[in-house]
Structure formats: structure tokens, C-alpha cells
Amino acid sequence: MKKKLFYLWALLLVPIVLLLSVFCLPSQYEKSYMGELKYKYNRLKNTDGKRIIIVGGSGMAFDIDSSLIKENFPEYEVVNLGMYAALGTASVLDMAISHCHAGDIIIYAPEQNTQPLSMYLGSDFAWQALDGAYYMLPFFMMSEKNISLMAAAFPRFAVQKLKLFVTNSAPNPDSVYRKSAFNEYGDIADDLPQNTMLNGFDENTAVSYDTSVIPADYVSYLNECDKKATQKGSTLLFAYCPANKAAVVEAKESNFESAIDGYDLFLRNTLAIEVIGNPYDSIMDKEWFYDTNFHLNSSGKKLYTRQFIRNLKAYLSDSSVTAIDIPDKPSLLYAANTEKSVLTSSTYSGNTTITSITVGSDISMIKDYAFKGCTSLKEIHINNTVPSSIQIGQHLLDGTDANIYVPAEALSLYKTDYRFSQYSDRLFAEKQ
Structure with a gap:
């Protein structure tokens, strides 16, 4: 009887x-x-007058200089709600529609x-953003x-939050992916001097302009958002986000x-939403x-923001000059092919006997499907304390049941990293 009562309790x-x-418990994130979202939301909710409200993923957080928009449209306040693709954009757009008013x-x-x-x-990221808000x-x-x-x-988030609190290890990143990197508008404000990607683009993330990318239910949702915005006296527009031409599938084809x-x-x-600008200006x-x-990077942000402003002026029939000086193209950090820094899919893929793999600190990119078919693989050890220095894609662990082990002092950085966070449930600290 006592045992049953114990289990019941x-x-x-x-x-x-x-x-x-x-x-x-106090906020751990x-x-x-992700701790930035509540500040963006509060600015949206509490800013009076006409606003230019920008919504998107992290592309808009990195690619927009809101101060330049404010200079060119002084009668508007600017709110940048750009957040994170892996969080999703629909919920953030719902925020904007809910709090828009006449003239926005x-x-x-x-x-x-x-x-x-x-x-x-991305519900795991949503709970992180909601922490304390x-x-x-x-x-x-x-x-x-x-x-x-x-x-x-919810249970995953609760356990993780409790663990962070008990161990006094709340994430405190020192990369650009941190709350303090944002300015009052919601832009990433760090100085980002040049391209840091191997060969200048992320080979794990191809960009396609095939119409199949957009599902029908999403089109219906956007058209419904347009109706809601119009009813509140606001205008909803669609603009093209920057895309690296080196990664665009169609750019390699004759058509x-x-x-x-x-x-x-x-x-x-x-x-139903009006599209401003043209895609060629955003394929950079x-x-x-x-x-x-x-x-x-910081130079690219100026170039894109200038075109963004020109596109909006064209929509508003504003013929004023957009006087923004653009710097020269920055040099690439990795100008030459550096295959020695890449863990390719051919290195281990299909190896059915290997049980443990160690990725050295000299590796800067792990290609998608690198461990596919490694049926005996249990542990992937990454000897790097700076997760942002490693390029990975959305198919890193496809075809393997292995978990990833990282230096204990860097675990929270990995779990909140822009790329590695999508594998947070399979990230563990190295065993001491």
C-alpha cells in the first residue's frame, strides 16, 4: 500500500x-x-504613431539597418521583428497583425x-523565447x-530550465547570437566585417526559387493576414530577403x-499582398x-537596406533621393578552397562498424549526411568550444542514431547556437 501511495505522489x-x-523560476534564456523576442514584441505593442514593421526570420535581424529607414521615413517609427527561421515566422507575423493600427x-x-x-x-525555440514573457x-x-x-x-523545456537553474549555467553566449547584439529597433548591431563561410557560402543550405517551396495553406494564411491588416487600416507588403547567389540552385542553370x-x-x-522590389536585387x-x-555582413546590410528603402519609396510614390554610401565589397575570409577543413559525407558515410567519431577543432564544416548509414555509431565528439565556428546543415544526423558530445563548458552555447540548437535533444556534455 505504501508503495502505491509513493508512486501516486x-x-x-x-x-x-x-x-x-x-x-x-527566473528566466534562464x-x-x-531568443531572449530578444519579448523586447521586439514590447516595442511593437508600445510604439505609437505610424510604424514600418518588418517581419521575417533572422535574415531581417541581420540585413536591415532600421536607423537608415528612420532617416528616410522620419514620420514613421521602425520596429524590426525579424527573429529566427527555426522558430517560424507565422507566429511573429500574427503578433504584427494583432498589434498593427491605422497607417502602419x-x-x-x-x-x-x-x-x-x-x-x-519550432516549439522548443518558442518556449525559450517565452521564458519570462x-x-x-x-x-x-x-x-x-x-x-x-x-x-x-513543454516537459523538455521545463526539465532543461530546471537543470540550467540548479547548475547555474544559464546560456550567456559571446557570439553574435546573443540578446545584447540587438539594438533598440531589433536589428543585429554588431560589426560584421566580412564573409566567414568556407568558399563564401553554406553548401549545406541550397536556396531555390521553385514555386513548390511555398505550400498552398501558407498562401491562404498570408492572404487572410492581408485582409486582417486592411481591416485595421494597415498595409501588408511582401519583400524579398537577401540570398547568397553562390547557393542559389537556379543561378547554376541556363534558365x-x-x-x-x-x-x-x-x-x-x-x-493578395503586393510584392515590392524584384528578386534580382536580393540575390547578392x-x-x-x-x-x-x-x-x-555590415557592408551588405547597407547595400540591401538602401534598396529596401528605394523599393518602399517606389511603392509610396516618394521620389526623394536615397543618399546612402555603399562600401566596396569586403574580401572573403576564406578566399581559396579549404577542403582540409571540411568533414565530407564520403569520409564516414556507410561505415557500419565504427562506434565513435571525433571531430577535431580544425574542422569548420560538417557536410549533411556525413554519418548516414553509420549503423553502429553511438557517439560523435566535437572538440570545439565555439559552435558558431562550425557550419552544419539540417541533415547532420540523418541516417544515424548517434548523440553529439561537446566540451562541458560549451554545452549551453551549443544548445542555443544558431545551427546546433536544432539538435539540442541529442547534445550532451563530454563525460568526465
């Missing part, structure tokens, strides 16, 4: 502990990249990628599917222009980028 205690961990211009510019161009919700929760519960995703992620023109025509004929040379195929 344990069953009752577990959900209570999880709830207390989430809602009563305040200094992380909402410019939606998602990265040219399947996650931001869909109804996708649960008043934003309704925007992540707008459908039955999202409610299910958020409910499924490049016809493919891009076809995609642009598809958007203009399908969306690799020298203008920083660390992904969608993040510009």
Missing part, C-alpha cells in the same frame, strides 16, 4: 515540479538570442527557405497543431532568369554575406 509531484520550473506598413520578408515560407513552428503565449497557440506542438515541448521571373510572377499572381554576391546564405 510521484505522479502528482512531477507535473507540479514542471509547472513551477517554468513559471516560477534572458541573455540568449508591415513588410514581410522571409528567407527563401521551406521553414519560414510555411506554417512551421508568457504573455506572448497566445501567439504560439493559434491552431490545434501548434497547441499540440507546444504541449509536447536562371526565366526561373526567377517565373517565381516572381507566381507570387504576384497568387498573393557572396562577398556581401556573413555566416549564412541569408545573413549579410
Whole structure:
């Protein structure tokens, strides 16, 4: 009887502990990249007058200089809601639509990628962003599917938050992916001098302008957003996010222009939202980028923001001059092919006997499917304390059940890193 009572109390205690961990402990993700969302939301909610509200993934966080927009449109305040593709863009757009008012211009510019161009919700990242700001929760519960995703992620988040609190190891990144990298507008404000990618682009993330990238339910959702914005006296526009030309699939084909023109025509004929600008201005040379195929360096940000302003002026029939000086193209950090720094898919893929792999600190890129078919592989050890220095893609662990082990002092950095965070449930500290 005592044993049964013990199990009953344990069953009752577990959900209570999880709830207390989430809602009563101090925020553990305040200094992380995701800790910025509540500040963007509060600026959106509390800014009066006409606003230019920018919505998208991290591309908009990196690629826009809101101070230049403010200089050219002094009658508007600027709110940059650009956040993170792996979080999803629909919930953030819902925030903008919910809090827009008469005279606002909402410019939606998602990265040219399947996650931001869909109804996708990254529930694990959503809980990190909500930490200490649960008043934003309704925007992540707008459908039955999202409610299910958020409910499924809740125990994982609660356990992780409790662990961070008990071990006093709340994430405090020192890379650009941190809360303090943002300015008052919501832009990334760090100085990013040049392209840091091997060969100038991320080979793990191809960019395509095929019309199949955008699903029909997403088109319906955007058109419904347009109706809601119009009813509130706001204007919703669509703009192209920068994309690294070296990674664009169609740029390597003879029908490049016809493919891009076809995609642009598809958007203009399908969306109720007006499309401003043209895709060619956003497909930019690799020298203008920083660390992904969608993040510009500081020089590239000026170039794109100037065109962004010109496109908006054209829409508003504003003929004033946009006087923004553009620096020369920065040199590439890795100007030559550096295959010795790349762990290719041919190195281990298909090896059915290997059980442990160590990735040295000299490796700067791990290609997708690098461990596919490694049926006996249990552990991947990465001897690097700076996760942002390693390029990985969305298929790193496809075809293997192995977990990733990293230096203990860098575990929280890996779990909140722009790329590695998508594998947070399979990231562990090295065994002492």
C-alpha cells in the first residue's frame, strides 16, 4: 500500500515540479538570442504613431539597418521583428497583425527557405523565447497543431530550465547570437566585417526559387493576414530577403532568369499582398554575406537596406533621393578552397562498424549526411568550444542514431547556437 501511495505522489509531484520550473523560476534564456523576442514584441505593442514593421526570420535581424529607414521615413517609427527561421515566422507575423493600427506598413520578408515560407513552428525555440514573457503565449497557440506542438515541448523545456537553474549555467553566449547584439529597433548591431563561410557560402543550405517551396495553406494564411491588416487600416507588403547567389540552385542553370521571373510572377499572381522590389536585387554576391546564405555582413546590410528603402519609396510614390554610401565589397575570409577543413559525407558515410567519431577543432564544416548509414555509431565528439565556428546543415544526423558530445563548458552555447540548437535533444556534455 505504501508503495502505491509513493508512486501516486510521484505522479502528482512531477507535473507540479514542471509547472513551477517554468513559471516560477527566473528566466534562464534572458541573455540568449531568443531572449530578444519579448523586447521586439514590447516595442511593437508600445510604439505609437505610424510604424514600418518588418517581419521575417533572422535574415531581417541581420540585413536591415532600421536607423537608415528612420532617416528616410522620419514620420514613421521602425520596429524590426525579424527573429529566427527555426522558430517560424507565422507566429511573429500574427503578433504584427494583432498589434498593427491605422497607417502602419508591415513588410514581410522571409528567407527563401521551406521553414519560414510555411506554417512551421519550432516549439522548443518558442518556449525559450517565452521564458519570462508568457504573455506572448497566445501567439504560439493559434491552431490545434501548434497547441499540440507546444504541449509536447513543454516537459523538455521545463526539465532543461530546471537543470540550467540548479547548475547555474544559464546560456550567456559571446557570439553574435546573443540578446545584447540587438539594438533598440531589433536589428543585429554588431560589426560584421566580412564573409566567414568556407568558399563564401553554406553548401549545406541550397536556396531555390521553385514555386513548390511555398505550400498552398501558407498562401491562404498570408492572404487572410492581408485582409486582417486592411481591416485595421494597415498595409501588408511582401519583400524579398537577401540570398547568397553562390547557393542559389537556379543561378547554376541556363534558365536562371526565366526561373526567377517565373517565381516572381507566381507570387504576384497568387498573393493578395503586393510584392515590392524584384528578386534580382536580393540575390547578392557572396562577398556581401556573413555566416549564412541569408545573413549579410555590415557592408551588405547597407547595400540591401538602401534598396529596401528605394523599393518602399517606389511603392509610396516618394521620389526623394536615397543618399546612402555603399562600401566596396569586403574580401572573403576564406578566399581559396579549404577542403582540409571540411568533414565530407564520403569520409564516414556507410561505415557500419565504427562506434565513435571525433571531430577535431580544425574542422569548420560538417557536410549533411556525413554519418548516414553509420549503423553502429553511438557517439560523435566535437572538440570545439565555439559552435558558431562550425557550419552544419539540417541533415547532420540523418541516417544515424548517434548523440553529439561537446566540451562541458560549451554545452549551453551549443544548445542555443544558431545551427546546433536544432539538435539540442541529442547534445550532451563530454563525460568526465
